[in-house]
Amino acid sequence: MVRDRPMAAFALVGTVLATAVVVPAPAPARAATAVCQNPSDPGQVNTETPWHQRWLAPQRVWPFSTGAGVRVAVIDSGTDSSHPQLTGRVTTGFDALRNAPGGDVDCVSHGTAVASIIAAERQEGVGFHGLAPDATIVPIRVSERIATEKDGDTVTGAVFAQAIERAVDDGADVINMSVTLYHPDPDVEQAVRYALEKDVVLVAAAGNLHQDGARPDPVPYPAGYDGVIGVGAVDQHGARVRQSQIGPYVDIVAPGGAVVAATRVFGHNVYDGTSFATPMVSATAALIRSAEPGLSAKEVTRRLLATADPARGDASRGYGSGMLNPYRAVTERLTTAKPVAQPPLPEVPQDAAAQARAERWALFGRLALWVGLALAALAVGVAALAAMLPRGRRTRWRPTRPAAPPPAGPEIDEPEEIFFRVPTSTPRG
Template sequence: MVRDRPMAAFALVGAVLTTALTVPAPTPARAAPAICQNPSDPGEVNTETPWHQRWLAPQRVWPFSTGARVRVAVIDSGTDSSHPQMAGRVTTGFDALRGAPGGDVDCVSHGTAVASIIAAGRQEGVGFYGLAPDATIVPIRVSERNANEGADAGGDTVTGAVFARAIRQAVDDGADVINMSVTLYYPDPDVEQAVRYAVEQDVVLVAAAGNQHQDGARPDPVPYPAAFDGVIGVGAIDQNGARIRQSQIGPYVDIVAPGGAVVAATRLVGHSVWDGTSFATPMVSATAALIRSAEPNLSAKEVTSRLLATADPARGDASRGYGSGVVNPYRAVTERLTTGAPVAQPPLPDVPYDAAAAARAERWAVFGRLALWIGLALATLAVVVAALAVLLPRGRRTRWRPTRPAAPPAAGPEIDEPEEHFFRVPSSMPRG
């Protein structure tokens, strides 16, 4: 979750949700770099296919585009290039905190998780992988603190000047897409100028819409850079398609993507389950990379239009924090725009609530349970009656005394009986 910072301070969006994953990490964790004050532990390997991959089905789009030749800058806590699924996909990058190369170090796993959603490669026995596996990650390190840690947790975090420097560095390093899963709740002028510089250089900018939804108590704070012109603001949904509770609502939400309980990589090895708009944002960035790889001649503005025009209908409209709908990588790559302006699909209709029908359904459910128990009772009674019908007559015949079976006759030796011979005296024979 995002924590409020002073006017020009940022916080990483999203909090780690610990879960029990079954398969242990295959290799021992190496020591954290010296620059890490409070390094997070590596996760455990996830062997099942996460729900967000089943939802977006990236395999459908890979015959058309895998993100090859596209550079995606991830402005975050760094990206661990030693993770087995990220090896060979991450450049050295830039450490904006220290003004030197070295963005491929991550102390808290947040940036590694974001980058892995974009470009993690497939690995035997692992269910998780990225949406654009052939894209190149350019890590720009601006923080070494998780959003769910307090200000006294130690480690440097981003300021307006550092973040502006990171955006410019990403552009100068040749980024085609910039992913910003970081949020500022104040329109810093340095950051605004850096965003304008990136827009002028035809870079697609994607930013988290923030995790500070107020549940109607007061208006949500305006997140930057998502609210700047030329930036795609991303909200988060869960596996039921509903906006997650903390995902903010406002005109800065242009599109939504899976961001509730999604699986992503941790530093070193393994995976964890993550929540927040931080992790919905790279799904849109990955889709932008797929488009730019398939059609490199499209401008950043055209890529943005394609993303919004091909979004699937959501459970609500922009006024409820869903923007134009749910990102669809397959449609975004395979469908072509007409000359007309993009039109958002209407939201999915709400199922009307009928109190009388609900009451009838409840009564039928009660009757069904009652009928089941009565049926079981009658079946039991029938078995008892059948057993008694067999046993009672026999009991009367034996006068309820136990009976033993009769012994078979003893077998003895066979005795040959003498044969009797008879003959008749003929009548003509003289008698004597």
């Protein structure tokens, strides 16, 4: 939640990773590592362009920025650096669960999907790619499997705070947190403050526990903290995904319904939720920071929100400032300076000859109008006279009046008249 007033005193305990809808596909899986007890299967390679890429059209932005030189930390289940589209784009990172290096391992694909939306490389024959393909991913591992509110691993405030601080110390310019926590902890609050003081852009999921009006949605953290950009999810029709939460912590929305992203090892699957809308905002922040390194985190945040497109609803319906637009965010410049007064326009010199011609044409037009009206009146008169001539001749131009009707009286039956034909000559004998 982005605000200008000081950060409220909240803290966090417990975590909930946004649930991913995964379409399984049979494929040979890589042998499980020491940290993966039940690794998820990889998906199939996606050859078609996903709807969210057609919508956001990142290729329009790449002539201005591809995210080069920007480090994006992904605090999640880790990121599989062996995926063909992520090879060479993922650092070793940090495993906050074991307090040791090794965030580039993912057992459940959640963190790999998030990272791929940001920085997956463009490859021939593959429809999916990241929005900022030249950005560098710094994976910070805080979970070994996708969790839900009712079952799954929890993350203590200390572990999550350590993940944020480690991301900052590893030089992250943007931190993506597709993690939703619903309890306060002072350690996490302090870690968020530390990241903001170090001029890091913080982007977090708004959560997937919308209550459909039964009761207010639970406040998600760190999206609920001041200075953190809270991201909601919309589908391909621009409508809020049903589970995407509603509240003042939603600052902006991005595609998060049935989006394509990478799985561990190789391949892709389809995912739903605010977890996968969040990296699209993080990737756009990376594009801005790459194009204009001199902008502060606050200025990047302001640019993201100010250039959002109108959405189907307002903030009260879970749409925040509107729909993410990477092209506008990178290319449009914002300023707080006062408007600059422009000098008056010079007077256009008049052409005397042209003016005289115009006046003559205006006079001719007026004369033509009056002549036309006179001719029309004359034609009407001639037509009327032609219609009256035959009748006048029949009556010899004398007025005629209709005969008066006979006076009314009682009806008298007249005797029927009988006529006989009288011969005019005597018939012959």
